Amino acid sequence: MEKTKITTILETSNLSYAYSDGKKALEDVNIKFLRGSRSVVLGANGAGKSTLFLLLNGLYRPTSGKIFFDGEELVYSTKFLRKLRSRVGVLFQDPDTQLILGSLREDISFGPMNLGLERKVVEERVERALIATRLEKYADSAVHSLSYGQKRRAGIAGLLAMDPEVLILDEPTAGLDKRSQQELFDLLKELIDQRGISVILSTHDIDLAYSWADYLYLIDSGRVVANCVDCTSAAIFDFFTQGFSKFASCGFVPPQVIELYSELKRVGIFSSNNKGHNDTQYPHSMSELIKIIKEL
Ligand SMILES: Nc1ncnc2c1ncn2[C@@H]1O[C@H](COP(=O)(O)OP(=O)(O)OP(=O)(O)O)[C@@H](O)[C@H]1O
Ligand SMILES: [Mg+2]
Incomplete structure (x- = not known):
């Protein structure tokens, strides 16, 4: 059987970023995110996870270094960013920066409508996204009236309606109850297996990273300090057991x-x-x- 060629969908090359107050949040980060993979960026609070994700969708510009999407270097023109954001969906850590419009249905419709899709197609996508995130009964509620966990699910619904190739999820399980977490992972599995979507998620939950990742990057103080690429069951087990001192020095327990x-x-x-x-x-x-x- 011919082996499917694995290609890089997003890549950073010597990526560094400093905030305007001079705080270096990322330094010399080299990461390859592969198409159709389950990638995890694991890091403690302040490690640089959110900063990395904001760079990956072009919201921040690198202080130095480069980012490539599907082989093309990111440029910051309206045209390029539009294309990038239609293909790469980012779930921000703070749901209030994600949700903007009046009712949930309006909010979820906003992205696909901007893609210029027909109204009927938009409506179908929105319904599917509402069902997938179990938010049907809140479709006409004002987004600001939703609970924190519902807002996070609403953010995911908004991304699904865009039908992206890459989903970047910043701490997606934060604020979700166990049932919603399980449903999210079932959904992600389906998207990866059936549509070949690439999922990149960040977490400081080592149990989640261990159970989910097939590519794992450990970051600490803005640097990649360990990685496990193309992890088989045995390889990731060894990575966590034999190389645990790297995790321990970032404050993690096994x-x-x-x-x-x-x-x-x-x-x-x-x-x-x-x-x-x-x-x-x-x-x-x-x-x-x-x-x-x-x-x-
Ligand atoms: N707006 C900002 N201005 C200055 N420094 C910032 C700003 N946002 C983040 N930082 C700093 O950059 C570093 C990385 O922050 P970042 O939010 O990327 O970490 P994180 O890994 O997402 O953390 P958390 O797990 O708490 O979400 C931290 O030291 C933080 O203090
Ligand atoms: Mg963060």
Whole structure:
């Protein structure tokens, strides 16, 4: 079978950014985000995640270095930025900067209408986005009257209606309850598997990064300090276990599932007498670990 060629969709080259007060938020960042991948930018508060994302969609301009989208260097003309933003959707960390218009339906319609699509197509996209984010019953509510979690889901609905190739999500799980988080990941999985969308998300949740990423970049004080590219189950497990000192120096504790699995191994639960277990199993979530235990 012919292997699908993996291509870079967004790339930064020696990217640096300083705020106007002189604060260096990013320094010499080199990252390749691949088409159809699940990329995670992991970093503690203040590491530079939001700054990076604001650069990737052209809202900020690099102090030095370059950004490429689909092989083309970003230029800051209205025409280029329009094209970029129709293909790359960004969920901002603060939902109040994302939502602007009166009712939720109007707000979600704004992006696709600006693309010049027919009214009927816009209406269909908006309905689909409302259903996917379970916000149908709030369609006619004023956006400012929504709760924080609903606003975050509304931001995602607005992006979905644009039908982007890349979704950049700044801490998408913040403020979402467990059910909404699960639904978001089910939706992202569907978008990646069925439409080949690329998802780039930021988080300071190491459990989420470990369970979700196939490409992971750890950033600290504006620099990439570790990365795991094209991570198989085993590779990302090793990355988190063997190279943990890099995470620890950024203030992280190991993913809970790795801690529990390692402890169970240490006390002999997975001894060679237990035929149901072998050393090629790498649980990425509590449910996967429970499945391994049940199979013993
Ligand atoms: N408007 C600003 N002016 C000056 N410095 C800023 C500004 N916004 C962010 N910074 C600084 O830039 C650095 C990176 O901030 P950024 O918001 O990108 O971090 P983050 O990783 O998104 O953090 P968080 O997890 O808290 O969202 C921080 O040291 C922050 O203090
Ligand atoms: Mg941030």
